[in-house]
Amino acid sequence: MYSFKNDYAEGAHPNILQKLMETNFSQQAGYGEDAYTLEAKELIKQKIANPQASIYFLSGGTQTNLIVIASLLRIHEAVISAKTGHIYANETGAIEATGHRVITVETADGKLRVADIEQVLKEYGLRPHVVKPKMVYISNSTEIGTIYQKSELAQLSAYCKSKNLYLFMDGARLGHALTASNNDLNLADLSALTDAFYIGGTKNGALLGEAIVFNNPAMAPEFDYALKQRGALLAKGRLLGIQFLELFKDDLYFSLAAHANQMAMKISIAMEEKGYAALTKSTTNQIFPILPNGIISKLNQKYEFYVWKPVDAHHAAIRLITSWATDEAKVDEFIRDLKTLQV
Amino acid sequence: MYSFKNDYAEGAHPNILQKLMETNFSQQAGYGEDAYTLEAKELIKQKIANPQASIYFLSGGTQTNLIVIASLLRIHEAVISAKTGHIYANETGAIEATGHRVITVETADGKLRVADIEQVLKEYGLRPHVVKPKMVYISNSTEIGTIYQKSELAQLSAYCKSKNLYLFMDGARLGHALTASNNDLNLADLSALTDAFYIGGTKNGALLGEAIVFNNPAMAPEFDYALKQRGALLAKGRLLGIQFLELFKDDLYFSLAAHANQMAMKISIAMEEKGYAALTKSTTNQIFPILPNGIISKLNQKYEFYVWKPVDAHHAAIRLITSWATDEAKVDEFIRDLKTLQV
């Protein structure tokens, strides 16, 4: 069986393991004060073109989301998210567990727009009987494979500023977004247009690791306390620093993501050629083709993937995810199988 | 400079890195459902002689403490700890951040005894104006290097059972406790005498990782939800499983800890020979010798360590920590330096 189930089925990019080996016996300070972490932070500041930014490394997406949100919001404030947003759909109430409502918006494509936020503000007007919306949470790429265009992000950004709302981008799959064929954003844009965003490592070549960036350091001057309090400050912070150093050296991060996208697009094109529609217009490493149930069963004998949801009595959307580690030979084999399968 | 500052200054034991390399491209299920994690859990169940136990792997001590405690306590319940206990002294209010008081007890040696708990129960009698003590938290080895004897643990255990209190052992340095010269406990004893305990990896050869053991699986049947909610469920759970597999293969875990203890004891004996007293009677890898300030300054030119606290105008206790990675040649050099130093 070959798995297209997710983008964390393998270990780490070999460069990372190699570097862990090489640096293993260097004695380093703990808790993120090691030389690798400090160097990785400087490197990222360069990449985002924001020397003032403040950066921290965490272990995973849920951890990052919950600590950032809990740190920034006051007790009566809430965060707005697409209903498909990871903080609402996949994190076991992590945000509510810190005391804050996630206000959800139904969307067609997993993306929030100014009109969505306006509508929420209107619905949450009856102070003090309602929570105060204070943050907008978006994912790029989204949980269903779509990405934000620069103009869309700029509009959201301007609106949030005008309403005194934080704009926070979940970048668990940021590499995939920024290397998509239809992308026109770069890291510096994100630093200019959001209040905070994170650069996901776990789903793009690291063993674990997300880099949260506060674009204005005055925003979270005591975030270190929050990290420690929520169990996110690794004694051996070097483990995270070393990985981000490797990922951003020679832009490995982007070439890994580009590979993942290419593999997904290759399958996507094959699907289209076979005449299969897709649930969402993904240009990244998650695709949601709609297949006859019989085809799904047969593919499932050789390949692992999620059956996302039934579309009608005879068809369902499946989710295929590729990654930095996806073997192109397996992708080609999958496509050959697809082409020859009969319902 | 050579560091005796902590036991997480280096990376991981080479076996672990080697195994990460070897397994790197094996596709595995996420979130702790991988083959390595499942195997590691079985291995630990054998070692603790409790096939019914339920085991989870987490990233660090604070994370483990806060999730275990938050999962087990009801909103009005509290945990009792020595004032030196890690949950009180070193975790940025992590327990209180989950809504629970840590009731502290002053101790001479970092260890809780039945009389301490009895006193707390007496002080917290005025229901409902006080929290309800419901858990006893102990560390083994303690934060100041001491360990529990089997008879002490058995007494605590019996008392806790009689009072319907959970007994939870923080084992961030459990290896060091169980390999101390004066130790008479083993893993099976811990499983029989506590409700839950964890086996610390971070401070004994792992990159990161703690294994929490619930000795009675009915105690925390839905702990998986808690892990995910608090950001502790790694997508690549294999990272933790592989490490514990390696640590418990051929009892590497114990040989690493024994080395750390031996290095500390070697220094400890040298200190005694020089006539220096110690703050605590440690038999593990943290020692607290009391030195003249002049000696401290001179040692500090070549070695890193914490100056723990002033003892009088001319003396202070320092903390020296050794680890699985401590180089015996450096220990010998340190001892030679110590012997030749003049105030």
Next chain:
Amino acid sequence: MYSFKNDYAEGAHPNILQKLMETNFSQQAGYGEDAYTLEAKELIKQKIANPQASIYFLSGGTQTNLIVIASLLRIHEAVISAKTGHIYANETGAIEATGHRVITVETADGKLRVADIEQVLKEYGLRPHVVKPKMVYISNSTEIGTIYQKSELAQLSAYCKSKNLYLFMDGARLGHALTASNNDLNLADLSALTDAFYIGGTKNGALLGEAIVFNNPAMAPEFDYALKQRGALLAKGRLLGIQFLELFKDDLYFSLAAHANQMAMKISIAMEEKGYAALTKSTTNQIFPILPNGIISKLNQKYEFYVWKPVDAHHAAIRLITSWATDEAKVDEFIRDLKTLQV
């Protein structure tokens, strides 16, 4: 101006003030241990025909909801509510502030049905990445004036039992529900069919006060701690006990609610006679007639009420609330005004 804005515009029923006067200098134990409170609890146990129930008096609905829910749920559990439910729509995120998600369901009439709960359980199946639905919260009467029939409540109750879900009824306007013309439930039914429910005093003649009933005392054996911890345990608990004593003496509670309903129905009939539709089919003390904007403006010159929501360019629904204190002469005057008004 006469107000139909809410059911808490006046003070308390005069019997209550009279009793406060009479008992004022009797020395009583604090914190709900006074003789009046104990007597009121016994009286309510008789009325609900459940001598085993455990009962506590609190100050208001939000306070009651948040303490009950926080006490009963474990950290990863969630409560299901209609989107119009008070805990979601009007309590400033009080439930989320205790760490729990409110899972909402869109409904036509403010009422939850078995199919709604089934759908939620289906959506929340991907353990452990989602919260665990554990409680169903319903309001009777609902926030839009509708009530539960006995058969509906029995179905919900049986389903919740079969799925191990708590069923909790918010009875802020329970009196109005139980005296509605189409009601077939009584207090004993509620005690048999729910796990917990509360009897609202604030909106039915008390200065403040809600009586929470746990039908099975094993459910919340330490609720007293929770009350104190969340600031709900009044030093002078007598204030609550005395009020419930008076409200349940000679069934004053029901006669007050019946009056409120009659006043609302009188207006409701007049609205129908004028040909005005209503947003919801209310049989209780909140009605939502849809009027031409011109009529609304004119009524608003003499009467206070909420303009609930626009229905089209020329019409809006308003909310009129009557209470135990509503003056029938004012109702008659309102109806006369309504009849003579021209757009």
Next chain:
Amino acid sequence: MYSFKNDYAEGAHPNILQKLMETNFSQQAGYGEDAYTLEAKELIKQKIANPQASIYFLSGGTQTNLIVIASLLRIHEAVISAKTGHIYANETGAIEATGHRVITVETADGKLRVADIEQVLKEYGLRPHVVKPKMVYISNSTEIGTIYQKSELAQLSAYCKSKNLYLFMDGARLGHALTASNNDLNLADLSALTDAFYIGGTKNGALLGEAIVFNNPAMAPEFDYALKQRGALLAKGRLLGIQFLELFKDDLYFSLAAHANQMAMKISIAMEEKGYAALTKSTTNQIFPILPNGIISKLNQKYEFYVWKPVDAHHAAIRLITSWATDEAKVDEFIRDLKTLQV
């Protein structure tokens, strides 16, 4: 039996009940927007000589403490209190339940001094492994009857300002403090020297009610949300407003407290005359005389009070509390009984 157990054994001052009667059928806005509440706030602003202050009325001390502290602190911040402080000793972990540590200080007299705070700051220096002390909580009068002198409060205030710490005063028994014979503070001083304080009504003549004063309105501009979220915003806010109007009309608040103090001092003097020492040097309405156990038993046959703590094998301290409602004839009888009792 006559009770000296607490200062909330009776109902409310008759003026309050009278006013509740008179205003009962006046229709008023809910949630603290009624005319009485607005007028009471203005009156208090005059009394504290701070027209800028922002004031809210709550139901009780625990509720006030927890909402104020939870609103002002960020997630990693803590509050410092005397170990005898109400938030630590008597509130069922209410503060910790909002996520914050209460750092305690042992004191001889229940009062915090600059040196105590300095010591805490020193102990909590190891950022980010410890919480950040951010608020100093004091009670006046303290839980053991002592009061702050103006010079003491001024020193604390200056120190807190210099360290960027909030200074918050619990005034559950503020009236008793400000009318003590050795008091040199007034309400305007409190407004100048603290960041926030509350004026306790429950223990000084009200049915329930505390008035929290934020001396700088920029400190808590959205406190209304917090009130609602924590279940503290009464629908019939008039109940609180009316009471504070009455209490501050003609300085009733102070004459009530003065009476309570006089009754306590009368007993205190009688105790001294009999040669009995006291546990604390109280000048307010709580006294802690040390009596032979035999005397205690005999007094207990006619009078209710707490036996506070054993002093030696033959003596214990008792706690006697007087109030605005304490009957001077009963005090005289108590004193007569005391004089004639033989061990």
